[in-house]
Amino acid sequence: MDRPYAIEMVHITKRFPGIIANDDITLQLKKGEIHALLGENGAGKSTLMSVLFGLYQAEEGIIKKDGVEVSIKDPNDANALGIGMVHQHFKLVECFTVLDNIIMGVEPTKMGFLQKKEARARVMELSERYGLKIDPDALIEDITVGMQQRTEILKMLYRDNEILIFDEPTAVLTPQEIDELMEIMRNLAAEGKSILFISHKLNEIMAVSDRCTVLRKGKYIGTVETKDTSVEQLSAMMVGHDVNFHVQKKPAQPGEVVLNVEHMTVASKMHKKNAVRDVSFKVRKGEIVCIAGIDGNGQTELVYGLTGLEPVAGGKVTMCGTDITKMPIRKRNILGMSHIPEDRHKHGLVLDYSLEDNLVLERYFEPEFTSRAGFLRRDNIRKYAENLIDEYDIRSGQGPITMARSMSGGNQQKAIVAREIDKDPELLVAVQPTRGLDVGAIENVHKELVAQRDAGKAVLLVSLELDEVMDVPDRILVMYEGEIVGELDPKATTQEELGLYMAGAKRDEVKE
Structure with a gap:
């Protein structure tokens, strides 16, 4: 019945x-x-x-x-x-x-x-x-x-x-x-x-x-x-069309080092122990490096330290040869860092601003968008926003003037991805960039990450999605309890082996 x-x-x-x-x-x-x-x-x-x-x-x-x-x-x-x-x-x-x-x-x-x-x-x-x-x-x-x-x-x-x-x-x-x-x-x-x-x-x-x-x-x-x-x-x-579930990419051609992290330590807000402990790694031009791990093993604090959201307790971070360990966030942006944040509401958008204002959040002071007298060039901002909305298929009820708060979570994410990639960064720090996206949009974000890599940019991906970790990067670094416990080649490893590293059951000395 x-x-x-x-x-x-x-x-x-x-x-x-x-x-x-x-x-x-x-x-x-x-x-x-x-x-x-x-x-x-x-x-x-x-x-x-x-x-x-x-x-x-x-x-x-x-x-x-x-x-x-x-x-x-x-x-x-x-x-x-x-x-x-x-x-x-x-x-x-x-x-x-x-x-x-x-x-x-x-x-x-x-x-x-x-x-x-x-x-x-x-x-x-x-x-x-x-x-x-x-x-x-x-x-x-x-x-x-x-x-x-x-x-x-x-x-x-x-x-x-x-x-x-x-x-x-x-x-x-x-x-x-x-x-x-x-x-x-x-x-x-x-x-x-x-x-x-x-x-x-x-x-x-x-x-x-x-x-x-x-x-x-x-x-x-x-x-x-x-x-x-x-x-x-x-x-x-x-x-409405067939989706390709695998990322198409040719072998990486890594160039010189863009990001060099040496013995970095970041304190924890949750407990007395440090959240990131003596972590060192490099990311080069033309490669995607993924930090993998179960949530809560220091990935968030590592990204906060790299992007300037939290102070670093010890160690040194260099980008394009410049010491950025204590540099303010805007200077890091101008130097060529882009950041797709983990929490899109807290660190990615001003929810009560329009979509167009969110798309120029990190660039509004540039001559293209602000006149010498200090007034915003509204026409230029509108035109720029319309181009990005079109290129990245950001769907919203009223186009550029839509309030960010009223958009669906996936379209808020698309707006952040569009803004960060369009800045043409030297280093793209992408933290769970496909969180809350559907298969069609995920396919597009993965293509964008690979396109950045192929254009000679350095990409640091932080992901909790095992399929993404296995499919997108050229190298995987596994974090467990604030330390990097293994470096894996996604072509030569399995999800089971990756899972053992993530659970702390296996560890290697990571070579620089």
Whole structure:
């Protein structure tokens, strides 16, 4: 017997200024199934889920729960109907504890007093039952993004939500955390919860979902049974053409050293030990060097030290023969460093600026964009932005004047990649440059990285994606607990061997 539908979204249309985000979309979620929602960046996936969660109101169409039409005017209505959502960018209060974040808004009280003991017992019971392993007393600002996500999941479970929406849940997780999350999702579905899982990582959809609905440019393309489809078929449905999953590149021709890091040490904010310990390596013209490792092994602090976001506690960093160890960020930029940052909201964009202003953030003072009298040359900025938007397919409702905040995560990322590569840098530091991008956009970013290399630039890639680590660079340096424990040739190694180095089970003395 076919299972009944828990949620039906019928003929939903949602418009924004200059764009139809959802164009007559019908989505049906069966009870107890994991249903994937697949589409490119800006295809309308998050918008559709925001309509279901009451953050947006659709202009046309209806929503049914258990076959009955319902009205969802805000997230409180959604919660009352048992619908919960883990957002792509988490909605947590940084200075509160995990427990306080979970119970916020539904605090148990007696005679007006907060009953935290009961809440804690219930949270710990849920945490045990679903294998979520959280520390209820840790502050959000001190825990990893994987733990923050578990906090968001517990928020939904604590509210007895039956329909769970996961918006790009794996974009910020390590491979191990992704496996754990998949297991958690299977457990939830086995308990009868119905899950909507937004993703554009095809292997995850194949591994965990029962059915998959594909959107493209705001339109419904089709729904398929996952077991009857393939990665190639899904990617073609998603982008409208066949995608090449392997990076095409000729052998590297390394030239002189661009970046020379000698005995670099960076302190940790989390604990007493140093986050980066006595690290030395070189990156040459015409090569892509990848720093690989499980999240939290010092990669972030290494990049902060290189780019000037944090002071270096010891050692020396030289770029193009100039000592930049203590140089301010703008001077590093002018010298030829570009940086695609790990956290696009914190270090990549000014969210309340327009797209065009974000695209000239590091160059607005150049004569092309600022007159001698100190006034911005708005026409030049507009023209420059329009060229980049065109060249990098940055999709936004109102073109150059769109607020960065209102763009989809993947298009925010495209804007940063466009800005950093267009500066024509000597050294490109790319930290998880494809995070949150769909297969078509990933293919383009990888081509750009290889094009930079072939143009004689030095590229330092920092990635947590094993496929990317194996496919894109010419050399791999593995970081474990703040040290470089191995240098591998991607052509001569396997994912298993790489995994052993990343887990600290194997180490070599790294030669300079």
